[in-house]
Amino acid sequence: MKSMDQEDQELSTLIKSQATRYAAPLELSKGIKQTLSTFDAQAKMTEALPFFHWKNWQRWMPISIAFASGIGASLCLHAVLLEQHQQESFVQEVVSGHIRSLQAEHLTDVASSNQHTVKPWFTGKLDFSPPVHDFSDKGYPLVGGRLDYMQGRSVAGLIYHRHQHTINVFIWPDTQNSNNAAKTFSKNGFNIVEWADHGMQYWAVSDLNTEELKQFIGLLQHPA
Amino acid sequence: MISETAKKRRFESLALPHLNAAYNLARWLLRDEYTAQDAVQEAYFRAFKFFDSFKGNEIRPWLLGIVRNECWSHLRHDSYKQGHMEFDDELHSETHEHAGRNPEAALLAKAHSQEINNAIAALPSAYKETLILRELEELSYEEIAHISGIPIGTVMSRLARARSLLRVALSRGEK
Secondary structure, eight states: OOOOHHHHHHHHHHHHHHHHHOOOOHHHHHHHHHHHHHHHHHHHHHHHHHHHHHHHHHHHOOOOHHHHHHHHHHHHHHHHHHHHHHHHHHHHHHHHHHHHHHHHTTTOOOSOHHHHOOOHHHHHHHOOOOOOBBBBBGOOOOEEEEEEEETTTEEEEEEEEEETTEEEEEEEEEOOOOEEEEEEEEEEEEEEEEEETTTTTEEESSSOOOHHHHHHHHHHHHHO | OOHHHHHHHHHHHHHHHGHHHHHHHHHHHHOOOHHHHHHHHHHHHHHHHHHGGSSOHHHHHHHHHHHHHHHHHHHHHHHHSSOOOOOOHHHHHHHHHGTTTTTOHHHHHHHOOHHHHHHHHHSSSSHHHIIIIIISOOOOOHHHHHTTTHHHHHHHHHHHHHHHHHHEEEEEEEE
């Protein structure tokens, strides 16, 4: 009869030699480094401001200048806050649209992975024609399309999947016709990316990690 | 004050070497590679945010504690969605294939990697966590207690329970 300790020892050896110790995939460490570097960039921006002020304060003591810069700063802050507020309400609306689409089980009006089915479906329902591409071969299959309502107008909703995650892409014509580089937000655990391209405004939202979401947006911006 | 860049460098040099341990724990607990990656990435982000609260002894238990908590919040979310915890039927059907073997045969020689993995995967999450940290990450009882937020006595009893459940599962495969 073996002792308890011996049996534990044998089992322990067995587990150590036979059980899988999963190794972290390469993209995980890349993703983490990427996340940390965005954190870093944000931190640098916030660090830069007080340092600059401190320098000024040391050199240009006169109270009049401090006063003037105070007013200037508050004006800037006001403008920034206003813009932030506007952006915040955009982000909120997009996230709400995403959540609604998942809750109401009304993800698609037209369910198809075929871009040639989805794109014509929008014709006659919208006053513009959104670009529709399927990225099944890249691991982001098109699931379908949906009409949605945002910013006081009808918009196109494209739905993609990535593993178990759903990505909603909202598209509408951009009145300013600008070309904006992608901006990333996160809210309530969702990642949101916004950009403008070829006269269209795009908002993508998903619970997918930022890394893969960015990869997906790269595909949308440059469909092969 | 340490600059953010220096802080980031310090965090990376301390935390990234434990990425395999972090991922292994998450992968076992969440049983899906993508969910595990999400959880680990989230945990590292959180760890960096609270890096100032790390008081510099051993980073591994501190970090794995955050990873572990992140995994459990995923598990709670899932069980809420599905209404119950997943149970591995696969294990039980699979072990029947080995019926008719010599019952005297040593457990050690017969148990294959796949069977061991299945048996561990089928353990309740709390036991699985303790077992993985002890056997695969080779952490001390104290470290596991710290990570899981439980007394050392509970670590030992969970480990004993995990082992006896494993023995039952594996010996079922032998008969």
